[in-house]
Amino acid sequence: MTTAASAPPLPPAPASPTTRLMNDPTVRGIAALLSVNAVGNGLFLTISTLWFTQGLGYSVARVGLALTVAGLCGILASLPAGRACDRWNARTVLTCLHLLQAAAVGLYAVADSFPVFLVLACLATAGSRANATARATLYAHVLPVGIRTRALALLRAVNNVGIGAGAALGSLLLAFDSDAAYRAAIGVSAAAFLLALIPLRRIPLTARPPAAKTDVAQTAAARHAAVPGRRAAQPLRDLPYLAVTALNGVVNTLYVVLEVALPLWLLTCTSAPRAMVGWLLVTNTALVVALQVRATRGITGPPQAARAFRRGGLLVAAACLAAACAAHRSPIVAGAVLLAAAVLLTLGEVSSQAGSWTLSYDLAPDHAHGAYQGVYQTGISASQAFGPGLLTTLVIPYGTAGWVALAALFAGAALALPPTARWAARRSAPLKSTG
Structure with a gap:
């Protein structure tokens, strides 16, 4: 008879995905x-x-x-x-x-x-x-x-x-x-x-092969296989990738909404307490820390990434509509509405970013990630450079109408992304046959 003292030890609990990372x-x-x-x-x-x-x-x-x-x-x-x-x-x-x-x-x-x-x-x-x-x-x-x-x-x-x-x-x-x-x-x-x-x-210079081939790894390997005599990459001539970059730049304006438009709207057009400005940023930071890893689940390639991006862009559009509703409310209601807008904006942020990363890498050739990331980051830089001026001159002065127009812009970019990503994937398909 086996006694409790002689029972074999329980196996250790499996590590969580975050711990393994x-x-x-x-x-x-x-x-x-x-x-x-x-x-x-x-x-x-x-x-x-x-x-x-x-x-x-x-x-x-x-x-x-x-x-x-x-x-x-x-x-x-x-x-x-x-x-x-x-x-x-x-x-x-x-x-x-x-x-x-x-x-x-x-x-x-x-x-x-x-x-x-x-x-x-x-x-x-x-x-x-x-x-x-x-x-x-x-x-x-x-x-x-x-x-x-x-x-x-x-x-x-x-x-x-x-x-x-x-x-x-x-x-x-x-x-x-x-x-x-x-x-x-x-x-x-x-x-x-x-x-x-x-x-x-201490970070190594070369990539290590993944332990097992995933669907996205097989797709990327096939699409970007080494091609003898291949010319240098020309990302500025890759129209589908440029289109994806532009749509991503539009949705990335959400950071300007969070850091510029929402605080200005709160201070000048609503009766919400001024201290809410800090709490909106704290809420965003806390939710990103809590949800960003979870938002990547199920994203194994461009199709899933495009759907995540679309969902994120639509959530950002909903946040803009919610922000518009904070005007002409009591301080408590206005504060609650703006907090809800910040939550929607953050949910859109984590979802759109999870999709954006995969698209930026999987739609670019492996031998030219630097040049393609340069183009992609240029789109983000443009949104950060021009976004504050556009939002302060074309959104805040027009109140609700400005927010509605901004929501339409985000929604349009979100809905246009999946077919644009499919176009980019088709344009890169000829490289598969030359691998």
């Missing part, structure tokens, strides 16, 4: 890189506007002009960065960009001449957008296809936690409201770019 050394290395970088970014975003206007003494108009010009420089930086990653490697390009950003951000502490401030803003913003392209290319090179989308979701959650931590640190420093505190924050932000080089150096 974090056990991957490459994912851990990228997560460490993003964590350090995100804390610095969150800190800088929290104190930068006050430092530019109060510490350096520039008017809001001059700061706006500098950031607008810098945004245009950011648009121009993505494609060259991607091509540089294809020519050399993403890790080397990222190393150079981190050094550039550390210098540009650090010099903000002493930018007491407007021309110098303008140059630093252009360098910092161009470096940031080029950094996004190089990171996206690095993911393509070092993350196996079978885990890439889930890994990117986890990394995005890690990034949001880091930004939240940096913003909290920035809020503490704001309490001192002194030049010394602002300069210290800028120094820490610059140092974060240098500290991030430590985990970056």
Whole structure:
């Protein structure tokens, strides 16, 4: 008879998908890189506007002009960065960009001449957008296809936690409201770019083969098989990919809605408490951390990614309609409506992003991820550069009608994406037969 004392031990519980991802050394290395970088970014975003206007003494108009010009420089930086990653490697390009950003951000502490401030803003913003392209290319090179989308979701959650931590640190420093505190924050932000080089150096340069071929891995391998004598990639001539990029850029304007349009709408056109501005951002950050990994479930290729993107875009459109309903309400009702709009916007964000990642990689040839990510990131940069001006001049002044028009724009882009993605997949099909 077997006694309780001699019973065999129970097998350990299987690790969750998130735990298995974090056990991957490459994912851990990228997560460490993003964590350090995100804390610095969150800190800088929290104190930068006050430092530019109060510490350096520039008017809001001059700061706006500098950031607008810098945004245009950011648009121009993505494609060259991607091509540089294809020519050399993403890790080397990222190393150079981190050094550039550390210098540009650090010099903000002493930018007491407007021309110098303008140059630093252009360098910092161009470096940031080029950094996004190089990171996206690095993911393509070092993350196996079978885990890439889930890994990117986890990394995005890690990034949001880091930004939240940096913003909290920035809020503490704001309490001192002194030049010394602002300069210290800028120094820490610059140092974060240098500290991030430590985990970056540990990330391998070449991709590892996935443990098992998934459907998406087989599709990508067939479509992008090496072709002797193949010409250099020309993403600017790939009309289907450009169309997907444009639609993604439209939906990516949701970040401008969250960071610019919703706060302005709350403050100028509703009776919701002013403190709700912070709570809307906190709600967004918390939900992204909680839901982004889950939003990638079931996305194994472009068809599923396109459907997730469509669902996300329609949710963002619904958020715009909800925001419009906050006007002419009591403070409590207006606050509740805006909170609901932020929740819808975040649900749309996590869903559309999960689809966007897969489309950006699976519709591009494996030998030219840098150039194609450069194009894709250019679309995102354009939405970030032009979005604030468009929303503040074409949406907020027109109230409900402006929000309805914006909702129609998001819904149209969301509904157009699936057939556009199918077109892009068909256009890439000839490469299958040459593999």
